[in-house]
Structure formats: C-alpha cells, structure tokens
Amino acid sequence: MTTVNVHAEELALATRVLADHDMIGMYGHVSVLPDPGADRYLLSPGAGFRKELCRAGDVIELGFDDAFRPGLPLELYMHSEMHRRHPEVRALVHTHAPALTELSLLAEVPGDALLLHAAFWPDVVPVYELPQLVVEREQASELIDVMGVESVALMRWHGAVVAGRSLSEAVFRSIYAEKNARLLLTSMRAGGEVVGLPKGPQREQIADRIITDRMLGLHWSYEGTGDARRHGAEETK
Numbered sequence: 001m002t003t004v005n006v007h008a009e010e011l012a013l014a015t016r017v018l019a020d021h022d023m024i025g026m027y028g029h030v031s032v033l034p035d036p037g038a039d040r041y042l043l044s045p046g047a048g049f050r051k052e053l054c055r056a057g058d059v060i061e062l063g064f065d066d067a068f069r070p071g072l073p074l075e076l077y078m079h080s081e082m083h084r085r086h087p088e089v090r091a092l093v094h095t096h097a098p099a100l101t102e103l104s105l106l107a108e109v110p111g112d113a114l115l116l117h118a119a120f121w122p123d124v125v126p127v128y129e130l131p132q133l134v135v136e137r138e139q140a141s142e143l144i145d146v147m148g149v150e151s152v153a154l155m156r157w158h159g160a161v162v163a164g165r166s167l168s169e170a171v172f173r174s175i176y177a178e179k180n181a182r183l184l185l186t187s188m189r190a191g192g193e194v195v196g197l198p199k200g201p202q203r204e205q206i207a208d209r210i211i212t213d214r215m216l217g218l219h220w221s222y223e224g225t226g227d228a229r230r231h232g233a234e235e236t237k
C-alpha cells in the first residue's frame with residue numbers, strides 16, 4: 001500500500017468518525033497533508049456525499065493551486081491555504097457542529113476551557129466575522145490570519161475550523177471543542193458561575209500533560225474500533 005493510500009484510508013476513517021459524531025454532515029470536511037514537504041493534500045468529499053459512508057476511494061487528492069470545480073467541497077481553499085502557509089498544521093477540520101455554531105453567535109466568545117481534555121481551547125477565541133462562505137482563496141487566507149496559531153477559530157453565523165498537528169489530534173480536538181462549546185452554553189444558561197481551567201502557560205502545561213501522543217493514539221484506536229462496529233470490519237479494509 002502506498003503512503004498516499006494509507007493517508008487516504010486514515011482520512012476516510014476520520015471523515016466517518018467526524019460524521020458519526022455529527023461534526024460534519026452535508027457540510028463540513030477534513031483534510032490532511034501527507035507529509036510536511038508535500039504540495040498536495042487529501043480532502044474529504046463535497047456536500048452531496050454522505051460522509052459516514054466515505055471510503056479511501058472517495059477521498060480527493062488536490063494540489064495547493066487546484067481550483068474549485070463541481071464535485072469538490074465549495075470551501076476547499078481553507079485547506080489548501082492552511083497547508084500551504086502552515087505545513088506544521090497537518091490536518092484541518094471545518095465543521096458546522098451545533099454548539100460551536102451557536103457559540104459563534106455570541107458577541108463575546110468565552111475563552112474558558114471547562115474540560116481537561118479541552119485544554120487546547122484558546123484563551124481568546126478567534127472569530128472570523130465576515131458573513132460569507134469561504135469560497136475564494138483570499139477569504140481563506142483571511143480566515144487563516146484570524147486563526148493565527150490557535151487550535152480553534154469560530155466563524156460567525158457559520159461554524160468553526162479546528163487544526164491539528166496530526167489527523168488524530170484534529171479529530172480529537174474537534175470532538176472536544178464541540179463538547180467544550182456545549183458545556184459553555186449550558187453553564188451560561190444555568191446562570192451559575194463556572195470555574196474554567198487556568199489560562200496562559202498554565203493551561204498549555206495542562207494540555208501537554210493530558211493530551212499526550214499516547215492519549216491521542218488511544219482515542220484514534222477507540223474511534224476506529226467504534227467505526228468498525230458501526231460500518232463493518234469488512235468495509236473498513
């Protein structure tokens with residue numbers, strides 16, 4: 001099996017897992033840069049495709065300069081420009097998940113991490129404010145500027161993007177960003193004061209301690225086993 005095939009298998013798995021967590025559905029997609037020096041990336045299929053059915057053969061391989069054409073995700077440039085400008089970001093998820101989208105509506109988005117496993121949540125959450133889909137390269141570049149070095153950026157009236165140094169990290173962060181967003185919304189409605197994790201370097205240390213490569217590997221394997229149960233071991237080969 002070639003390297004690209006291995007990455008296509010993994011991206012297809014990530015696509016199914018995110019779909020099964022309601023992180024991506026008709027809209028939303030995930031990409032991976034196979035290696036840091038690559039100028040091509042892999043992307044999950046576009047809006048007409050049932051993401052929970054994604055297989056390696058459905059994964060799309062594109063060059064950074066490839067333009068949108070029917071059949072590709074409409075908002076693909078956020079992936080090409082992120083991987084072009086930040087090769088250390090090996091995987092990017094775009095989601096319209098409900099809690100993250102609802103959080104994007106708040107005038108001030110809380111920078112509280114309410115879970116140890118969401119310690120990657122930014123102290124100051126970047127928000128892309130333009131009322132438009134990201135369908136031009138320039139708009140994608142603006143989104144990446146807004147995101148800076150953070151793991152998560154919200155897109156007002158729209159959703160979010162989540163970055164990872166690996167596919168497993170991007171999938172993990174997406175799932176836990178949505179959980180953190182849900183907890184923030186619930187606690188705000190309850191009206192009680194909540195205590196978030198410390199901010200700044202202390203939060204980074206917590207993230208490093210809790211979200212280790214080993215833990216990410218366990219999470220990936222856990223999700224992979226669940227995927228095999230849901231979609232059949234035969235089909236995942």
Ligand SMILES: [Zn+2]
Binds near residue numbers: 027028075095158
């Ligand atoms: Zn979108």
